Each structure stands twice: as structure tokens, then as C-alpha cells.
Amino acid sequence: MMRSIRTGARLPELTYRVWKVWRRDFDVFMKTWKVNFFPSLFEPVFYLVALGFGLGGFVQEIDGLPYVQFIAPALVAISVMNSSFFECTYGSFVRMYYQKTFDGIIATPINIEEVVAGELLWGATRSLISSTIVLGVVGAFGLMSSPLFILIPPIAFFGGLMFSSIGMCFTAIAPNIDFFNYPAFLFVTPMFLLGNTFFPLSSFPKVLQTLANAVLPLVHQVALTRGLMLGDIESSLLLSMIWTSAVTLFFFILSIDLMKRRLIK
Amino acid sequence: MPEVVIRAEGLTKKYADFLAVDGIDFEVFKGECCGFLGPNGAGKTTTVKMIQCVLPVTSGSLTVAGMSVSEKPREIKKMIGVAPQEENLDEEFTVMMNLLVYARYFDIPRHEALGRAEDLLKFSQLEEKRNVVIDKLSTGMKRRLILARALVNDPQILLLDEPTTGLDPQARHLIWGKIRSLRKQGVTVILTTHYMDEASELCDRTLIMDYGKIIEEGKPSDLVRKHVGEEVLEVDFDVEVMKTLKEKFPEARLETAGDRIRLFTAEPHGVFESFIKDFPTKGATIRNANLEDVFLKLTGRQLRE
Numbered sequence: 204m205m206r207s208i209r210t211g212a213r214l215p216e217l218t219y220r221v222w223k224v225w226r227r228d229f230d231v232f233m234k235t236w237k238v239n240f241f242p243s244l245f246e247p248v249f250y251l252v253a254l255g256f257g258l259g260g261f262v263q264e265i266d267g268l269p270y271v272q273f274i275a276p277a278l279v280a281i282s283v284m285n286s287s288f289f290e291c292t293y294g295s296f297v298r299m300y301y302q303k304t305f306d307g308i309i310a311t312p313i314n315i316e317e318v319v320a321g322e323l324l325w326g327a328t329r330s331l332i333s334s335t336i337v338l339g340v341v342g343a344f345g346l347m348s349s350p351l352f353i354l355i356p357p358i359a360f361f362g363g364l365m366f367s368s369i370g371m372c373f374t375a376i377a378p379n380i381d382f383f384n385y386p387a388f389l390f391v392t393p394m395f396l397l398g399n400t401f402f403p404l405s406s407f408p409k410v411l412q413t414l415a416n417a418v419l420p421l422v423h424q425v426a427l428t429r430g431l432m433l434g435d436i437e438s439s440l441l442l443s444m445i446w447t448s449a450v451t452l453f454f455f456i457l458s459i460d461l462m463k464r465r466l467i468k
Numbered sequence: 469m470p471e472v473v474i475r476a477e478g479l480t481k482k483y484a485d486f487l488a489v490d491g492i493d494f495e496v497f498k499g500e501c502c503g504f505l506g507p508n509g510a511g512k513t514t515t516v517k518m519i520q521c522v523l524p525v526t527s528g529s530l531t532v533a534g535m536s537v538s539e540k541p542r543e544i545k546k547m548i549g550v551a552p553q554e555e556n557l558d559e560e561f562t563v564m565m566n567l568l569v570y571a572r573y574f575d576i577p578r579h580e581a582l583g584r585a586e587d588l589l590k591f592s593q594l595e596e597k598r599n600v601v602i603d604k605l606s607t608g609m610k611r612r613l614i615l616a617r618a619l620v621n622d623p624q625i626l627l628l629d630e631p632t633t634g635l636d637p638q639a640r641h642l643i644w645g646k647i648r649s650l651r652k653q654g655v656t657v658i659l660t661t662h663y664m665d666e667a668s669e670l671c672d673r674t675l676i677m678d679y680g681k682i683i684e685e686g687k688p689s690d691l692v693r694k695h696v697g698e699e700v701l702e703v704d705f706d707v708e709v710m711k712t713l714k715e716k717f718p719e720a721r722l723e724t725a726g727d728r729i730r731l732f733t734a735e736p737h738g739v740f741e742s743f744i745k746d747f748p749t750k751g752a753t754i755r756n757a758n759l760e761d762v763f764l765k766l767t768g769r770q771l772r773e
Contacts, residue, residue: 223572230569231560303556309522310550311573311621312542467524468483 215316215459224308224321229328243286243333247278247340254401255344265403268433275346276429277400279337279355280362283428284421286333287326287363288391291370292383295322299374305466319462323367323455330363331356341432349434358431362424365447368454369420375461394421416446423447470497473625473656474519478528481514481680488514490680491528501647501657503671503688505664505763507772510677512660513553516627519658520550532625546574549623551614553630553660557602563613564589564598567620574621584620591646592616608639615646626650628659632666644669664760674759678767688759695765696757697721697734701743703752705729716743725769732757 232239255271262270298304305318335356341347373386394400398421404412415422423443430440474496481489489511496502504512517523518530521541530537532544558566564585571581589595592612597605605613611631618626628647632640647670651657661667667674668688676684676691684691703709705727713722713731720733733739740754 220573226572227558227569230565231558234560302559303552303554304558306522306552306554307556307558307570308573310520310545310548310552311570312545312575313573314541467522 213460213463214456215320215463216314217317217320220313220317221320221324223313224318225324225328227304227308228322228325232329239332240336243282243336244340247282247337250278251275251340251344251346271344272346272348272433273403273429274401275341275344276432277425279334279341279359279432280421280424280428281395281400282334282337283330283359283362283424284366284391284394287330287366288370288386290329291322291326291367292374292377292386293380294326295371295374296377296380296383298322299466300380309466315463315466316459319371319459320455323364323371323458326367326370327360327363330366331360334359334363347432349432351431351434351436354431355428358424358427361451362420362427362447365420365424365451365454368451368458371458372454372461375458375465394419398422399425420447420450470499472496473498474530474532474658476515476528476530479515479518479525479530480527481511481518481523482526487680489518492677492680492682494675494682494685496656496658498656499651499654500672501651501659501670503667503674504658504660504677505662505667505674505759506677507767509772510767511680512677513629515677516629516658516660520548520627521545546621547624549618549621549626551611551618551626551628551631553633555610555614557610557613557617559602562599562601563594563605566602566613567617570617571620576621581620584622588616588619591619593642606639608635608642611635611639611643612646615643619650623655625656625658628657630661631659632661632663640666664758664763668759676763676766684762684766691762692757692759693734696761697732698757699733699735699737699740699754700757700761701731701733701740701752701754703729713743730761732761 251271251274255274259270259274264270265273305315308318309315338347338352338355342352370386373383377383398415398419400421404415404422407415423446426443427440427447430436472495474494476492476494478491478493479489480487480491492511492515504515506512514523518525518537519532521532521537521544525538533547535544537544558569561569567585567588568578568581571584576584589598592615594609594612594616597609602610602613615628615631618628631647632643635643644666647657647659657670659667659670671688673686674688674691675682684695686694701713703713705724706729710722710724710729713720713729717731717733717739720731720735723730723732731740740752744752744754
């Protein structure tokens with residue numbers, strides 16, 4: 204095993220077996236695909252109708268965009284955040300703590316790092332699936348104006364990997380399942396409401412804008428999705444890409460290490 | 469000399485605030501059934517988890533089939549089957565799917581896994597339950613499925629951590645039968661249990677652990693003879709009875725606990741018969757000495773938790 208700094212996180216030892224863990228979660232998902240599919244289909248419809256068309260009728264254009272077009276990409280990005288974050292917090296915690304699924308898997312040639320990495324990739328896959336559904340709904344409402352939208356699913360997968368990894372860090376330190384109220388209400392909900400989603404970040408003072416860009420992952424996910432959906436490519440998107448990649452890599456390694464410390468004592 | 473498949477030397481597992489396994493030495497031989505006994509917290513499960521390569525060893529050495537657990541965990545895990553204490557089946561899947569998904573973890577090709585799962589369903593008498601979701605199984609069926617799942621990789625070594633805890637006698641005897649038939653096929657079995665009858669029934673050899681150390685080891689029948697003797701007389705506590713017993717059997721070990729007097733003798737069967745006749749109303753019973761007597765003698769009657 205490779206070691207970095209003595210006290211720091213260690214690079215995980217990963218093989219193709221990661222996909223066997225992913226496949227297990229996928230098979231469970233397919234057992235209950237109806238429950239998984241329909242809610243994620245209808246939720247964006249309600250948001251678009253209520254906020255986009257309903258509330259949007261009272262709202263002026265934002266950067267020359269009708270309100271509904273402004274929030275449509277945000278809805279895609281929010282589904283990226285929600286599905287992977289909740290999959291790798293509540294979902295993974297249930298598998299780890301209540302169902303003892305991880306104990307079962309590590310009794311086979313698969314190691315704990317691979318189990319966690321498989322969970323993270325599965326979380327990213329959940330993001331890909333649900334955001335693609337939202338994207339379809341947005342498309343059905345005729346709100347996509349650029350062929351670049353085709354790049355949104357891969358971006359959703361990588362964004363999903365970022366939120367999975369962040370969520371998994373909380374799972375690694377959660378003493379019980381109620382603990383997830385903290386990140387859900389203090390991290391996910393504020394981003395949902397304030398993260399460049401339902402009104403532009405430019406409404407904030409400059410300081411807060413800089414802060415939001417520095418620490419809120421959703422801000423970058425929204426920026427990337429909005430840029431691709433509207434075909435509005437700016438150099439700041441490159442920064443968002445770099446920011447997302449770096450944060451994903453950091454939390455991917457950290458979450459696996461924290462989980463290993465929790466489970467292998 | 470039989471071939472050694474597992475060897476521990478000075479095996480130690482230390483946590484920040486306590487020593488779970490305290491420098492133990494032991495060997496497990498090919499094809500035997502070796503039982504780890506001990507009160508809760510004695511270090512049995514910790515030892516088993518080190519053998520299955522999921523808990524790192526603090527110090528000492530532990531080899532399985534000549535391979536060190538810290539160097540070749542994947543190779544060792546491939547040849548081991550584990551039936552854990554806690555039920556960890558995939559709840560969302562059917563019985564069949566549980567076996568197939570587990571086979572996938574071992575890189576067993578699909579067509580081969582299907583054949584093996586069929587055999588295991590038959591072996592564990594779960595053929596009719598193949599398409600039933602785990603939720604709908606009884607505790608006994610779940611235990612059988614856990615045993616079947618542990619066999620999916622055709623292991624040479626089987627680790628059973630309390631395989632029959634919480635089962636009714638019918639289900640226990642069924643599991644015992646399965647374990648015996650596996651032994652006949654040459655599988656090495658390592659068993660932890662709190663049931664002394666289970667250990668006597670199944671184990672060629674038992675290791676008794678307490679406070680992280682192995683305090684005794686041997687064949688169950690030898691241990692009984694060595695530590696307890698042949699027969700035990702049990703009778704409700706009574707001062708007069710106590711006096712009589714001491715006079716009549718001065719060389720026998722006498723123990724009082726929980727309002728009962730227990731008298732252990734190494735003499736041949738029949739020595740207590742006359743006594744029973746003199747005290748017909750005291751509800752005295754004579755029984756064979758057993759492994760539970762050994763266990764309680766060596767580890768005491770005090771509760772551990």
C-alpha cells in the first residue's frame with residue numbers, strides 16, 4: 204500500500220473489484236426502479252410549473268433570460284447534488300450500520316477501500332440517472348437552447364462523485380443516522396436555496412460571492428450546467444471545472460481513508 | 469503429524485484502551501473442527517476476524533495455509549468461507565440472488581455460479597425458497613442461507629461465528645448435520661460458540677479463551693475428565709445435606725452456586741446412587757459431567773457484561 208504523509212490520508216488500493224460493489228448497488232436499484240424513477244420525473248415538473256412559470260411571471264428577466272430558463276439548469280444541478288449526497292449518507296449508512304452489507308463484502312477478496320469506492324461511484328451514477336431524467340423534463344418544456352447540453356450528463360457524473368465523496372466523509376464520522384440532519388440542513392439546504400440556483404449570485408455583495416465560489420460545490424455545478432444548457436461558455440467555467448476536479452479528488456481520497464479508519468480498527 | 473493450516477504465534481490485538489487478544493499461540497490442523505470457547509469479550513471473534521484478514525494484527529504472526537494475513541489477504545480470503553454472527557444478507561434480494569451476488573465477489577463466472585448456487589440450495593434445503601426475498605425467511609432459514617453463502621467459493625477453511633445462536637433445536641440440529649457433512653468432505657472448520665453442547669457435539673478440539681488468552685485446550689471429552697471428572701450430583705442447598713455430603717464424599721469437589729449444591733467426582737459411575745436413596749425427597753439428580761462444567765470451572769460464574 205502506498206503511504207503519503209504519515210498522519211495524512213493514504214492513497215486507496217483499488218482494483219476492478221470496485222465495479223462488483225457498484226453492480227450490487229445497481230442490482231438493488233433495478234429491483235425498485237419504479238419507486239426510484241417516477242418521483243424524480245415529477246419533482247422537476249412541479250418546480251418548473253410552480254417556480255418557473257408561476258412565480259416566474261412576477262419576476263423580471265435575469266441577464267436577459269426568462270426566469271424559467273434561469274432556474275432550469277439549477278434544477279438539474281440540484282438533482283445531481285441531492286441524489287449522490289443522500290445516497291452516500293443515508294443510503295451508505297444503512298448498508299454499513301444496519302444491514303452490515305460492507306462486513307459481508309469484505310469477507311470476500313474485496314477490500315474496504317474498494318467497497319467505499321464502489322459506493323462513491325454508485326452515488327455518482329445515481330446523480331447521472333436522476334439529473335438525466337430532469338434534463339429530459341427540461342428538454343420537454345423546450346428550455347434547452349444549446350447542443351452542448353449533451354455534455355451535461357458526464358458533468359453530472361463527476362459532480363455526483365464530488366457530492367458522494369463529501370457525503371461519505373459525513374458517513375464516516377456519523378455516530379448515528381440522525382446526525383445527517385446537520386449536513387442536510389446546514390450544508391445541502393443552504394446550497395439549494397443560495398447556491399446560484401433561484402437567483403443570481405451577483406445579488407450578493409462581492410465578498411459573499413467570492414466566499415460562495417470558494418466553498419460551495421453546488422455553485423460550480425450550477426454554473427457548468429447553466430453554461431452548457433444555454434451554450435454560454437465563459438472562461439470562468441474552466442475555473443469551475445478545475446475547482447470541482449480538485450475538490451472531488453481530495454474528498455474521494457479522504458472519504459475512503461476516513462471510512463477505513465472507522466471500519467478497520 | 470497432520471498438516472497445519474493456521475498458525476498463530478504471539479498473536480496480539482491491542483486497542484487504545486484494552487488488549488483484546490493477548491499474545492496467543494495456537495495451531496489448527498487440516499480437516500479438523502476446532503472450537504473457540506470463552507465468555508463474551510474473551511477475544512474469540514477478534515481472533516476469527518484476524519484469521520479472515522479483516523482486522524489487522526497488532527503484533528505476533530498469523531499464517532493461513534503458510535501465507536501471512538497481512539501480506540496475502542486476498543489469496544487467503546479466496547480460500548476461506550465466513551458465516552458471521554450477525555445476519556448480513558442482502559435484504560432486497562431473493563435467496564438465489566444472494567448466492568449469485570456473493571459468487572460475483574469471488575470472480576466466479578456466471579454459469580459456474582448458477583450451478584454452485586443450485587447445489588447449495590439443495591444442501592441447505594432452501595430449494596423451495598429460491599425466489600423468496602430475505603425478509604420472508606425464518607431465522608433458521610437465514611442461518612442456513614448464511615452457511616450456504618459461506619460455501620459459494622468452495623472454501624477449504626470455514627469460519628463459523630456462533631452459527632446457531634437464537635435457533636430452535638430442530639434448526640440447530642439441522643445446521644450441526646450440515647457442519648458434520650462438510651467436515652467429512654475435508655473442510656477445516658473453525659467455530660466459536662457459547663453452547664457447550666454444540667462444542668462437544670462438533671469439535672475435535674476446543675480452545676478455551678478468557679481475557680484475551682487461551683487458558684486451556686484439548687479434546688472436549690479429555691477436558692471434562694481432566695477438570696471435572698465423571699459424574700455430577702446436584703441438589704438444592706440445605707445445611708444438613710451439605711454436611712452429609714462432605715462426610716460421605718470427602719475427596720469430591722463441592723461447589724455451591726445459585727441455591728444449588730454440585731458435587732463432582734472422578735470415581736466410576738454409581739457412587740452417588742446410595743446417597744440418592746437416603747434423600748429421596750431432596751430432588752437430587754445425578755448427571756454426567758460435561759463441557760459446561762469445565763467452562764464454568766475455568767472461567768468462573770461471574771457475569772462479564
